[in-house]
Amino acid sequence: MSERALGRAFLTPAFVVMGLLALFPIVYAAYESLFDFDFFTRTDFVGLANYVDQLTSPRFWSAVFVTIAFTVVSVTLEFIVGMIFALIMNAAFKGRNVTRAVILLPWVVPTVIAGQMWRYLFEQRPGYINEWLGLGAIDWLGSGASMFWAVVIADWWKTAPFVGLLLLAGLQTIPNEVYEAARVDGATWTQRFRNVTLPLLTPSIVVALLFRSVDALRIFDLADIMTNARLETLSVLAQRSIVRAPQPDIANTLAVLTFVMIMGIGLIFIAMMGRDVVGEPEEGS
Amino acid sequence: MAATADTGPAPPQAAPQKAGGLRNDPRVQMGGQLLGLAVVFAWCIFPFLWMVLVSFQGTVALRDANIFGGPFTTGNYTRVFEEGFMWNLGNSIFVALSTTVISILVASLAAYAIARLPIAYKFTILAGTLVATVFPPVSLVPPLFVAFNALGQLNTYQAMIIPYVALTLPLSIFILTTFFATIPKEMEEAAKVDGATPFQTFVRVVVPLAAPGVFAAAILVFVYAVNEYLIAFSLASGDPNVMTVTVAIATLDRVGFEEPIGTITAASTIVSIPLIIFALAAQRWIVSGLTAGGVKG
Known part of the structure; x- marks a missing residue:
């Protein structure tokens, strides 16, 4: 077999699996979203009526808003703490390896477990967080705003160390001589951070923000578990419309809308930052 | 001029020098680093510590937010296995x-x-x-x-x-x-x-x-x-x-x-x-x- 034929043969299984099991279902959902349903039976062709319903529904726009607000707030908080963690670990000589191992723990433990832990930490009975912080009887998971913040805090806890790990790997590629030179020139810590660390760390920062943002946009587990799906993100809304209360017309429409929105935002991110991730076209070809 | 220089070291000048010396003191640096690492450690481990302690608490102890309070039991594990x-x-x-x-x-x-x-x-x-x-x-x-x-x-x-x-x-x-x-x-x-x-x-x-x-x-x-x-x-x-x-x-x-x-x-x-x-x-x-x-x- 020639190398060219081997290349095609090697690529085929991956393309078939992704095409058949990821792309085709979406296309099929898009087709079915043009119909009305009577339970699971397709009835009348209704054109874009299902989309009009969703795009004029306050519930849909509330889910969009919650999803985007969650992404912006949690990724910002994770980035700040992740950066601090990375700087701490990078500066330390003793105990760096142990810390780098420990920092993996929140990442490796299933989000479901993190969700249950934080749910019970926030619950009113016995009220661990309320009692430890002397907050009185706050019903964290009871209403919109505090529920949102409880989920943000759980996500913050789980992913800030992960961001720190990615940024630490980037920090370790910056040669020490660059800092020495800056120090000799009399640069203060703030100046060194702003003018040396940040520019050289940009590729790692871009990657961390990219992966975290698209991940945060897809949030389901924590919202489903901590608030019993009362905090309605896009994923929660779409999942509920097929599993908890099956309405295939709504579910298919939401699947397509979610797909378009998240892939759209992802594409914009990648187009803006992608060069740092994939490299220049010349390099890859 | 010489007299003023002799009569006393100007405090504003001495202070930053001392602070710089303190910051460059290896023991202080090491202490700061270990404190930083301790924060990272606590962040990552504390919820797990809570989880393990609570998993060994019985019905009575679970009504109290004090995670170190007993009586401890393995009953939860028995039920999970069952x-x-x-x-x-x-x-x-x-x-x-x-x-x-x-x-x-x-x-x-x-x-x-x-x-x-x-x-x-x-x-x-x-x-x-x-x-x-x-x-x-x-x-x-x-x-x-x-x-x-x-x-x-x-x-x-x-x-x-x-x-x-x-x-x-x-x-x-x-x-x-x-x-x-x-x-x-x-x-x-x-x-x-x-x-x-x-x-x-x-x-x-x-x-x-x-x-x-x-x-x-x-x-x-x-x-x-x-x-x-x-x-x-x-x-x-x-x-x-x-x-x-x-x-x-x-x-x-x-x-x-x-x-x-x-x-x-x-x-x-x-x-x-x-x-x-x-x-x-x-x-x-x-x-x-x-x-x-x-x-x-």
């Missing part, structure tokens, strides 16, 4: 291992083709792979729910394994491509000179050299599959014989225990401990997998 939780753990491992083997096999071939073989539209394919990692899994839930329902495949192992493979392929291909690209080309050329076919070169030379990268990608896929909840909950939560640990832990309190927190923390501890040991043992590969593709040297 619920057949170990079977759920077996399901998770089976589903995760199957996903890992299939995904890595298919991804390795594709990644090698992208990194090494002369194929058309190479950059487009790699960029497309990166875009595919953004795919929202929830968009698969409605069509797959309808399809699996029609085919009678809901609540089966394959209802999880099939979408997991499709969803983990893009990232696996992306990570493996960066690993394959770092293998020196000379090794392959030497094999070619010795008369090896391209396929023999792949199996005999490239695969062994790529083993650390393949292992790193495999760990990430395995951890993803053990972690996964959305699809497992949506497509395979109806049959206790197939249910994975994430679904079991998420739904334990819906079974109707009086104090579900005890059983949930016990079940979570049972799942977390092997995962934590695994993460510590495989730390090197996990970090290299997570940063591959990301941090270009």
Whole structure:
């Protein structure tokens, strides 16, 4: 077999699996979203009526808003703490390896477990967080705003160390001589951070923000578990419309809308930052 | 002039010098670093500490927010075992291992083709792979729910394994491509000179050299599959014989225990401990997998 034929043969299984099991279902959902349903039976062709319903529904726009607000707030908080963690670990000589191992723990433990832990930490009975912080009887998971913040805090806890790990790997590629030179020139810590660390760390920062943002946009587990799906993100809304209360017309429409929105935002991110991730076209070809 | 200089060292001048000296004192530096590390440690470990202590508390102790208060008991663990939780753990491992083997096999071939073989539209394919990692899994839930329902495949192992493979392929291909690209080309050329076919070169030379990268990608896929909840909950939560640990832990309190927190923390501890040991043992590969593709040297 020639190398060219081997290349095609090697690529085929991956393309078939992704095409058949990821792309085709979406296309099929898009087709079915043009119909009305009577339970699971397709009835009348209704054109874009299902989309009009969703795009004029306050519930849909509330889910969009919650999803985007969650992404912006949690990724910002994770980035700040992740950066601090990375700087701490990078500066330390003793105990760096142990810390780098420990920092993996929140990442490796299933989000479901993190969700249950934080749910019970926030619950009113016995009220661990309320009692430890002397907050009185706050019903964290009871209403919109505090529920949102409880989920943000759980996500913050789980992913800030992960961001720190990615940024630490980037920090370790910056040669020490660059800092020495800056120090000799009399640069203060703030100046060194702003003018040396940040520019050289940009590729790692871009990657961390990219992966975290698209991940945060897809949030389901924590919202489903901590608030019993009362905090309605896009994923929660779409999942509920097929599993908890099956309405295939709504579910298919939401699947397509979610797909378009998240892939759209992802594409914009990648187009803006992608060069740092994939490299220049010349390099890859 | 000389007199003023002698009469006293000006305090404003001395102060910054002293502060600078203090900051450069190795003991102070070390203390600051250890304090920083302690904060990172506490952040990562504290919720686990809470979880383990609570999992050993009985009904009476669980009414109190004091996690160090007894009486301690192993009753929660007994109940978790009686619920057949170990079977759920077996399901998770089976589903995760199957996903890992299939995904890595298919991804390795594709990644090698992208990194090494002369194929058309190479950059487009790699960029497309990166875009595919953004795919929202929830968009698969409605069509797959309808399809699996029609085919009678809901609540089966394959209802999880099939979408997991499709969803983990893009990232696996992306990570493996960066690993394959770092293998020196000379090794392959030497094999070619010795008369090896391209396929023999792949199996005999490239695969062994790529083993650390393949292992790193495999760990990430395995951890993803053990972690996964959305699809497992949506497509395979109806049959206790197939249910994975994430679904079991998420739904334990819906079974109707009086104090579900005890059983949930016990079940979570049972799942977390092997995962934590695994993460510590495989730390090197996990970090290299997570940063591959990301941090270009």
